[in-house]
Amino acid sequence: MSDKRATTYTDLSRPRAEFASRADYLEHELQVMSPKRWRPNLPGRDYRFEWEDLVPGMAATIGKIVMVAAIVGAFAAPLGLSSEFVIENVRFELIIAAVLFVILISGFLNPSANLAGTHGPLIPLVPLIVASGGxxxxxxxxxxxxxxxLGVTKxxxxxxxxxxxxxxxxxLLYLGxxxxxxQVEKLFTWAQGFDKGYMAFVVLIATVVMYAWLEHIQKRWLAIPLGAGVAAVIALAMGAPFEFSTQPGVPNMNPAYWWGESTGWQLGWPDWSHFVAVLPFAVLAVAMWxxxxxxxxxxxxxxxxxKTERVQMNIDDTMMAASTRQAVGSLLGGGNISSSWGTYIIPASIxxxxxxxxxxxxxxxxIVAAIWGYPxxxxxxxxxxxxxxxxxxFLxxxxxxxxxxxxxxxxxxAALVVISSVIVNPVFGWSFAMLLDNAGLVGCKDRAHELGKGGRWIIPGIAFIVLCAVMAVIGMFPGVPALLPAFR
Known part of the structure; x- marks a missing residue:
């Protein structure tokens, strides 16, 4: 019995006072945690709360509001829906994600699954999805x-x-x-909109100096809250326009409202033709995961x-969590497209x-942001x-x-990935470079010999062919018309 007790988090965890620095304490916490997959994980027994958890929490909340607004707004614009609709659906999505998935799955049932976030790379394709009858x-x-x-089959x-x-x-280099x-282009466009383009330059220079200073003092995990605060203070001090407009309240939580023919999305429930129209985009979305x-x-x-493998993100568990979140959220009326939550996992890692x-x-x-409104x-x-x-x-x-x-x-x-991504997109760049790299045509040839036929040619080849076929069908190759007329 004593050996069993010695392997539990409660027994192995030690107070902060026993460590020379807080960094040592945090590293020890990561090394002694042993989260349970798809079983209850309780605060105090399986993990602790630390004030550093506010950093990814704040960053993730900011990122979630922004990314869901971008997805829903991209759907709403061609459908002729108002900005008020977008705000209400985003608030609805925040509550769904927070209660049913962020807290329940990643917080308690499977801490090896990263939070289910938003599929940012798919945003530019949303108008095409709508135009195709999606x-x-x-x-x-x-x-x-x-x-x-994909998650179940690993x-x-x-x-x-x-x-x-x-x-x-x-x-990573390309995406960063x-x-x-x-973001630099968007910031300058915003500042030039009220004839103060220099404001963007001042904000960005201050951001670079702040980031370098945080790197110097080894406090880079403070970059998001401190950077956001510095940017807001500088912009307000230089006369940037800003006002709070979103009132406190609770969004409509009735799925029948969101999928009504004259309310919410004003689309009604989908029929088989809608599923056919979105099939190529759904395949591409999951391939991007x-x-x-x-x-x-x-x-x-x-x-x-x-020695922190047990607390690292499990890709297959994250896929299953994101998939479940996607299906449930869509049924209830949300417009988000799920993926791994980057604005959470990256600050949490730092x-x-x-x-x-x-x-x-x-x-x-x-939940606070959705109900309060003003944040x-x-x-x-x-x-x-x-x-x-x-x-x-991105940095x-x-x-x-x-x-x-x-x-x-x-x-x-790496160079092959970058140039292929520039020519087409990151999905093509990744699959194309993986095929050539695993075949031994570029990169380390010794690694290629260790993969076997399946790892060298078969699996990368199938992935590349399937992705290229989907992208050709919907017209994602530059200068090449879509194979199906409906997507032209």
């Missing part, structure tokens, strides 16, 4: 079905294992650079100390905190939004990518 519920249900099947973790450091590092470029989830897992591994405690904090903050206005304000995403997501992604491509011939594979 329906938000039909898309959500198919994404949930395909994602669950296909996501298999593709992750077949992705080399060079390919993954190149993907593109993300930073996009593997490189996205892999990037988050790798960043967590790089940020955590050794702060060296495990998933469950921060998940509970995130869920509570999402939503501040979270989507351009200086706060752009700076939070730059320092909390860390670039750093992780650089770290993964420092040794051996990984730079060859």
């Amino acid at each position: 329906h938000p519920m039909a898309l959500g249900l198919l994404v949930g079905l395909f994602g669950f099947l 296909g996501g973790s298999l593709l992750a294992r077949l992705t080399s450091n060079g390919v993954c590092g190149g993907l 650079f593109i993300g930073i470029s996009g 593997s490189p996205d989830f892999l990037g988050h897992q790798v960043f967590q591994k790089i940020s955590y100390p050794q 702060a060296r905190r495990p998933i469950p405690a921060g998940a509970v904090v995130t869920g509570i903050l999402c 939503m206005d501040l979270a989507v304000w351009p200086p706060v939004l752009s700076v939070a995403l730059i320092v909390g997501v 860390p992604l670039m750093e992780a990518g650089m770290q993964m491509t420092r040794e051996g011939k990984t730079t060859q594979s």
Whole structure:
């Protein structure tokens, strides 16, 4: 019995006072935790709350409001729905995600599953989905079905294992650079809208100096809340326009309202034609999950100390959680498209905190923001939004990518990912580079010989062919018309 007690978190955890630094204490917490998969995990018995959990909680809440608003807004615009509809659906989504999935699954039932966030790379395709006769519920249900099947068969973790450091590092570099470029452009566009373009320059320079200082004092996990605060103060001091407009309240929680023919989405319930229209997009959305989830897992591994495998994100569990969240959320009336929650897992990794405690904090903050209303206005304000995403997501992604491509011939594979992603998109870049890298045409040839026929050619080849076929059908190759007329 004594040996069994010695392996529990309660017995192995030690007070902060016994460690030379707080960093040592946090690392020890990660090493002694042993979360249970799909069984109850309780605060105090299986994990503790620390004030560092506020960092990913705040970052995730800001990111969630922004990303869901972008997805729902992309659906609403071609459907002729108002901005008030978008705000109400976002508030509805925040409560669904917080209560049913963030707190319940990642906080208590499976802390190895990262929070189910929003599928940002799919946002540009939403107008095409609507134009093709797609329906938000039909898309959500198919994404949930395909994602669950991939998670149950452990296909996501298999593709992750077949992705080399060079390919993954190149993907992180590309996503980080593109993300930073996009946010810088958006910030300047916002500032120039009221003839103060120099304001964006001042905010960005202050952000770079702040980030360098936090790196120097080894407090980089404070980048999101401190960066957002600095950006807001500077922008307000320089006369940027801002006002609170979202009133406190509770959104309509009735699915019949959201899927009514004259209320909510004003689309009614989907029929078989809607499912046919969104099928290629659902396949592509789930295919995008593997490189996205892999990037988050790798960043967590790089940020955590050794002997912390038990608390690291499980790709297959995350896929099943995201799939379930997607199907349930769509049935209830939400417009979100799920993926791994990057604005949570990246700040949590930097702060060296495990998933469950921060998940509970995130869920509570999402509920508060949804009901209170006013925090939503501040979270989507351009200086706060752009700076939070730059320092909390995209800069860390670039750093992780650089770290993964420092040794051996990984730079060859990384460069191939970047240029292929620029030519087409990250999904093509990842699958194409993985095929060539595993075949031994680029990168480390010794690694290729260890993979066997399945890992070298068969699985990467099938993944590449399927993805290319889907992208060709819906017209995602530059200069090449869609194969099906409905998507042209």
